[in-house]
Amino acid sequence: MGAGSGEPKLPPTAYAVLGMLSFGREMSGYDLQKATESSVRFFWSPAKSQIYAELRRLQEAGYATEREVAQTDRPDKRLYAVTPAGRTAVERWLAESPVELETIRSTFLLKVFFAHLMAPGVVEKQMAEYREQMGSLLETFLEIERHILAADNPTPYPYMTLKFGIGYARSAIDWCDRTMKELPTGRERGRKKGGKR
Amino acid sequence: MGAGSGEPKLPPTAYAVLGMLSFGREMSGYDLQKATESSVRFFWSPAKSQIYAELRRLQEAGYATEREVAQTDRPDKRLYAVTPAGRTAVERWLAESPVELETIRSTFLLKVFFAHLMAPGVVEKQMAEYREQMGSLLETFLEIERHILAADNPTPYPYMTLKFGIGYARSAIDWCDRTMKELPTGRERGRKKGGKR
DNA sequence: GGATCCATGTAACGGGTTACATGATTCG
């Protein structure tokens, strides 16, 4: 039954899945994929294949039950639910895993860092694109916020993470706007500083 | 000589290393480790073993030259330098790789999302810890900024990424402060809303 | 009736992590 070797050490994604199951609904891999995409995706975003892998492991560890459901007009599916042991495991992880600042992993910032190797105008263009993407991310967040505020059950903790996202997007957009002003435009490139024609 | 099969597709870390070499200095794996730790670490942070692996690959691809240097009082080392082909490769990557918003990958936010499963007081404690860590990160950033502003050669693009980091840290700290006010403290837990003692 | 989307998964690869290994130098 998978027990017997102490608590297995699991990757964060396993706890993300377990946490999702801990809201009480029985869910399939597909459900979990959708659920993460529409909620924690901004700060945690496993591939679906990873979700399936974690589900299998959680079941083997005794942290989740698996139940096969036959369907006629669709592929059969497996529904998972958290067990008491699984519940304990998430709680332990939540309580005991250390708080630490992880790296942002932004290839965009990496590119800005090396932007002296770019042809004139390219950083500007890419930053504009980045700004736009951040803009629609912010829109999405604000839309979700409206739904949350309109709903009866506020789910405060998820809402907190949303507000983090809103703050993040706003600060990134501010940064873009301020930075783009500083960037030398094509015309001014190569002029000596202070030489106002 | 590693050429001949078109441009190989390389992971971002390869370009991070190549970009570092493109500042012109000959560097060892150790040097690169130190250099990334003290600059791009906030948004890109390869393990040193990964750096060594990428260096080998860059050399095989003809993007970097390798030169073994014997040392008496220390282990021998290999110094790498970017080749013209390597220079072209970074430039292509910088120009052509798409701009996209990657996920933040924050286990801390993941934990906040599931905080309803935590015992009373635990989120508060962890958020305080997070805030503190963000605080010292901001300190570090501001310290670096002072150095940059005092220096003669401003390296504008790296400075821009630093300012992104400063904005990020500030917004995260703001979020902590605002959120911690909203969090029910131990005493108030379980009270009906609106009951002002 | 062809294309796209919904819904379910599996398989293989590799980037990146953790752990290991070594020896000089400096510090208490």
Next chain:
DNA sequence: CGAATCATGTAACCCGTTACATGGATCC
């Protein structure tokens, strides 16, 4: 004179990604 740190790297593992596979329902 033992411990910690500097400085160099190697080896193995596994998480997570990309690509593949299947078939009904729905849209144009």
